[in-house]
Amino acid sequence: MAKRRTPLPVCLLSVLAAAALTAADPSAAAAAPAAAVPVTAQAATAAVPTTGFRFVDVTGSGGVVLKANVIAPSAAGRYPAIVFPSSWGLNDLEYIAQAKTLAGRGYVVVSYTPRGWWSSGGEIDTAGPKDMADLSKVIDWTIANTAADPSRIGAAGISYGAGISLLGSAFDPRIRAVVMMSGWTDLVYSLYGDQTRHQQSAGLLQLAAALLGNAGPDLSGKLADFTANRDIAQVMAWAGARSAATYLDAINANRPAVLIANSWGDSIFPPNQLVDFYGRLAGPKRLELRPGDHAIAELTGVIGLPNAVWSSAYRWFDQYLAGIDTGIAGEPGVLVQPHNAATETYPAWSSLSSSVRRYGLGEIRWWDGTGLLGGAPGGGWSKTLPTELNTTADGGVVLLTNGAAALTGVLPQIWLPTVDRLRAGVWAAERPSTPLRIRGVPKVHLNLTGTAAQGTVVAYLYDLDSLGNAKLVTHAPVTWLGTAGGSRSVDVALSATAYDVPAGHSLTLVVDTVDPLYYDANAPGGTVTVAGGSYVDVPVR
Known part of the structure; x- marks a missing residue:
């Protein structure tokens, strides 16, 4: 029972x-x-x-x-x-x-x-x-x-x-x-x-x-x-x-008419x-992504308050069940609400970004424990990370962290100097004079040496201001499950996002080996070394 x-x-x-x-x-x-x-x-x-x-x-x-x-x-x-x-x-x-x-x-x-x-x-x-x-x-x-x-x-x-x-x-x-x-x-x-x-x-x-x-x-x-x-x-x-x-x-x-609505931080x-599923749907379709965590974007509608997700649902059912032309069938099929910009529409997911900008990971500076994020991926350097040791960089608490961000409009934030450079790798980009409009799925490529047969790393992409405040734009873990240790490359697709890094702010990458959101495959007392040739690909408009 x-x-x-x-x-x-x-x-x-x-x-x-x-x-x-x-x-x-x-x-x-x-x-x-x-x-x-x-x-x-x-x-x-x-x-x-x-x-x-x-x-x-x-x-x-x-x-x-x-x-x-x-x-x-x-x-x-x-x-x-x-x-x-x-x-x-x-x-x-x-x-x-x-x-x-x-x-x-x-x-x-x-x-x-x-x-x-x-x-x-x-x-x-x-x-x-x-x-x-x-x-x-x-x-x-x-x-x-x-x-x-x-x-x-x-x-x-x-x-x-x-x-x-x-x-x-x-x-x-x-x-x-x-x-x-x-x-x-x-x-x-x-x-x-x-x-x-x-x-x-x-x-x-x-x-x-x-x-x-x-x-x-x-x-x-x-x-x-x-x-x-x-x-x-x-x-x-x-x-x-x-x-x-x-x-x-x-x-x-x-061929049902399918409306998919979700949150960036689910x-x-x-x-x-x-994204791939939506692209392969053959019938009438629509994809809407908004800030928040699981079931947060539509929550106010559940209790009967005005809500954008439910408004789209009304229009969708009116169009495809009731026979009322609501106009939604003729609108661009992808609607995104960026974290810090006005709502945008696109004819397809691939239209969100106009180019991909590659940021190479550079050598870690001895005086501040930070490397340059930018330029061509260079070699001749490495950064060793201990396993099983957490840092202040993490994805937060399921439902609560991103849910609160959706309600307040403020993304999860850390003070970057608190990230222990003995436990994490940190790379910060130059501060551009124009905003960086991230749209889509950023991808991180890491060349690793000295790894165990199995292990995990977690990559975080931050918006860093001049005072050291870092807002979490997106993140994801990646695990390898091999049969032997040594050198390997791993690729991780960070969670899809839409975010404008303001002018004068630095796009910043943090890599460590532990996040409470996930089980990791690291052995206690081990290390993972990030080496030259690593980079981040960022889809931008």
Whole structure:
């Protein structure tokens, strides 16, 4: 049986959702299937009358009972419908505010709690085949028991609900439009990006499952294997079977209209995985990236406040389910909100940057422990880093660090002189007279010597002002898993970003071997040496 104890953030969201439910019309009659007269969703701001919410049990795959709620326009007719699977650790109350809004715009809205969570039956399937079958069962129920038009079905969600919705569009061709907010396309990358296990994010998912769900032996076993770093091939195969990228051909064959919205600093599902997937989508598509961490950009919309992500969702569903020309189909397909600049649009991801600027890593100066970042990559120097020793340079705390940055507009910051030069390599560029507009995925190439067979380094790109204050622009770890030590080269794609380094500031690279966000593969007491020929490629406009 699912446990009912809830951590504070989940309780808070539930309370806010319950408040939205109370604000709904509690006395309205439940929806009944209406005559098959197509009705166009309302693009106007005035809401149409709705049925109010009713709570229902939906029989999922294998007879598992899924808890759900439904709200719809009260007038007779057939309406486009949207199905919302709830997020990891939350339940079908999550979307109460948005369900009410969408029903008022002319949609049937069914929200449900996936199997294994809260009062829904079964064990957590982590967007596996049982969850896919459940989604289709919910669609079946929606068509049979509401005023939903079978030819106009959409699916949407945040995080876990987002992943289920996008994956579902590969298995159920009735899903004609998807809005995926803070979701994943490659669960293998989310767990093992650049062969580095993501410690804090996986731990948070494991904690939520233990507190609020019925993990069962499948999920519990895979998380235990992940934590112990064993049976890696089996864990990756399990994760691959739960990745939309695995089923891209099927999604393209069904051609749903897909809107992907995420955050630059998503510490659970980093955004790089979305870029290639978006580029290979064949149907109508849109990619939106904003500052923040996992589920932060869309959070205010969950509690019913105006929100840019949800506004895009309305326009997307109006365009591709309701038949209303909102103009979004004719707009550039990529929208980015840089950390410190106005929102920009581009026809494709490749259009973000106009060139790539290479910054060679230079010899470390003896008087300040800093090397020059810039010019051609030169040789004849090296910098040795100890393993298992952290510095003040790190990626912060999952959800909290980048989440706070999104709410305050201030990126995570350190005072660069506090970075111990005996534990890290630091390279700073000259201070240009014009801003440096970074757009895309910076990449770091490191030539390493004296390495063990396995090891990890972490690269951080900072914006350094004249007082030593360094704002974290982007970062990523990279791990090598060889059979012998010695010299090697490693390449790491830093997390995608859009940031303007102000004129007079220095683009600065820090490399060390430890970050609390990740498990590392370093042996205690060892060293890693960065050598000449290393460089950073920065995409710029």
